[in-house]
Amino acid sequence: MRIIGLIIVVVTGALLIYAATDFPAWSDPASPASTYLSPYYIEKTMEETSVPNIVTAVLADYRGFDTMFETTVIFSAGVVCFFLLRIPRREEPEIRYYRHVLTGVTIQLKEGYKIPPSADFERIDAVWTPPDLIIKTGCRILIPFIQLFGLYVIAHGHHSPGGGFQGGVILGASIILLAISHDLRTAVRRMSEKLIAILCAVGVSIYAGTGALCLLLKQNFLDYSALAGVLHVDPITARSHGILMVEIGVGIAVLATMIWIYNNISSAGRYRQGL
């Protein structure tokens, strides 16, 4: 198998190198890629969409259809992970582990027995999880600021690098941090699986709904200038607001999908014990 791999790799590598000799030199301003389509974007973005960050403008407005399908790719990855891994919850009794907070003694109860939630016993995933008070409190302090930063990244996608995807992933990462530092049950109790799944679909439908709204207002799909009538603002800033709405939709969709994929992969579908 190695020899076939080597032959294929050498042949494709030779083809690619043979073709790369014909490329325009790296980083020269006169290359066709930099002189045909991108000057239009650089010069016209400020006039047509009043969004300083050209990448966000091209991402959400000129080529907004691509980004909608990209959000659909993320959404379908979340649905595939759920579809493949999730084992429907059968309430069979499970072995539970508790730790006595003061003495640090860990108890393993036979199946079906529970200790009612009380201050001096904390439930743990397995006997070997060490008491990590420092990590837990550290993360509890850190998570709100991560989420604040994530919201800033989504909202500020117009003026600075960032936008729906980056902000959504940062927000998702804050919940995943909660799931890793504490345990999966607290994260699932904080954001239940049903809420995440519906939030996923809501995020993508905000994006597609904005496009469909433009369709209903007698313009082509995803043509934000149609929103000028609804938002009582001139078409250019309507485009900027359209981009913001779309970024929020992408942020919600990516946030929910990252948590959904993490929950399914880390617990292999049983939602009992995460990382």
Place this chain on the structure above:
Amino acid sequence: MNEQYPALLVIVPLLSALVISVAGWVNKRLCFPIAVAALSVSAWSSVGLLFRVLNEGAIVYKLGGWPPPMGIAYYIDYLNGLVLPVVSIVALLNLISSKKIVEQQFPDKAGPFYTLYVLMVTGLLGIVVTGDAFNLYVLLEIASLTGYGLLAMGEERAPLATLNYLYMGTIGACFYLLGIGYLYIVTGSLNMVDIARLLPPLYQSKAVLAAFIICMVGMWLKMAFFPLHAWLPNAYTYANSASSGLIAPLMTKVMVYVMIRLILTVFTPAFVFSTLAVSHYIVWLACIAIVIGAVLALKERNLKKMLTYIVVAEVGYMVGGAWLGNRAGLTGAVLHIVNDALMTLCVFLVVGNIVYKVKGYAFADLKGLFSKMPFTMGAFVIGALSIIGVPPTCGFFSKWYLILGAIQAHQYGFMVALLFSSLINVVLFFRVFEIGFYEPFSDHEGHEHHPAVMAEAPLTMLVPLYVVAISLILVGLYTGDIVNHIVQFVIPKGFM
């Protein structure tokens, strides 16, 4: 209303997929009706689009209101006007017959299944209708990802087969992306028609040659053309019959459509057939694909794997026909996309019915099926005759155009391969008929001589099957009209 058909075609299934995903959590029974409604709206708008193309010629739909090179545009001409209704109708028919299968195999995951199903149809329709090269890559990824999800829910070996499919599929999609990158670095544009306008002065450049080779290898990998077909038989065999009923007829045919779109629109036949005089070798490769596909099908002892090898051979037909380089060959290839999608759907629906009732698809399970499931096996006979290429059915006519093209292009090897694989198909299918018809009476130790009680598949699985079986014959009879009104305009005038 009807100038918004291109948008409705893709947006309605996308929005309904989201609604189905939410309905899966709220109230499971709503999922199937929404899916059927969504696919029928997209089928309706695709047929409406075909008639609009017949009246007004090519349609350009500007997404987001931006003119094509700046924004993304849909470009609908005769080629995808013909393929669109086929994709949506095949998906709708398979959806109707998959209701019972889903309830039997994974009743609690119906919501995600229908979401992935409708998302895959959205991806396929988007691939067929888009006019932007990079947008085609994103839709290709949606169709592949949902395809991996659908195929992986099946027997015990399904995840491993799907993971191998994932590796090959990702390499194929990334090669396509790389080919578009090579075109972008040399021309600076992403819109297909725009690239075709900018390419002619660059025909001699090595980068365009490499871009063409990489795009082609990527597409061949995705359509399982001969040397790169290793993933297809296992991936389609071990999947559940609802998913293989959707993916087997559509995925490879849409990839063949993308290859023909690259040849006709992006790289223009002038570059492909005259500059690159390589079509002779590719037709020989197609001959080998057909022969190997047919021979490997003989080796198989179960029905579904045999059919997957026939799909590999059919891909050899279409690629060989497209690369013959003349009008008859290309007509045969385009017609074969339509016919083969219907034929493969008919045969895989039959397998779905058999697996639903008999819970197995090995030859041993097919004993006495003609008496147990007469209607299903009746449709199987029509599908088999169409794959073999018997006149009233559509399989014959597209094979006729392919052979005509082979003779005109003096590719006698391709003609011999076509006839050889037809004969092998005869052997394959009549072997199955023989097991289905004569087997129960000839086994001596079996004492029960009373004819087996008729255990037919439920009605919701038989009606789509018979709609497809009848459409095989209708499409065959109306081939003349299809060719004169639609396929004739697909091929540019300058083509000899």
Place this chain on the structure above:
Amino acid sequence: MTDLISTVVAKYNYWIYITLMMIGLYAMIAKNNLVKKIVGMNIFQTAIILFYVSIGVKKGATIPILEHAHGHEHHVVHAVDYINPLPHVLMLTAIVVGVATLGVALALAIRIYNNYNTLEEDEILAQIREK
């Protein structure tokens, strides 16, 4: 000789992207462990992103974000001194597609592990042949 070196150095990014892609492709074909193949697949995808982003680079150009004064007096924007934004947009999509494919591949790997209790391809094929 010097022009050979200058051509090599002038397109250094493209040689690196080709080596990375070949490393990824080799790993996907020759590696025995399924998770190693997934790592190879991801390297393969990031190599293509390296190719696309290095198309857009311009000498002496700044990042594609326009300084805007809220006073709305439009000073003329020259395309030469801003980097080409289009490959960046395309590559945002490719990165997200890479993560989505990674998530699905890992979900499949976990399912395979549940069925065969190993991730080595040869051990799995041996178990299949036994059945």
Place this chain on the structure above:
Amino acid sequence: MIWPIDLAILTLVVIASIGALMVKDLLGAAILFGSYSFMMCLLWSIMGAVDVAFTEASVGAGVSTVFFVAAVFRTSRRTKD
């Protein structure tokens, strides 16, 4: 566009990718793959692609490494080659 840094990071990226594939323990491969993604993020920011760098940092280095480690915990760290 500081030219020598670009060359240095590019060679480091190639070394990290070969390392991620050669190391004999899957958890090590996951961490090395995280470092590979992070160095790619440095590369993008050097080449001026700030949005892509931000995404690669948060999505590539961040979440994919978490998915990898979670998957390795659910399967096995053992690898033969």
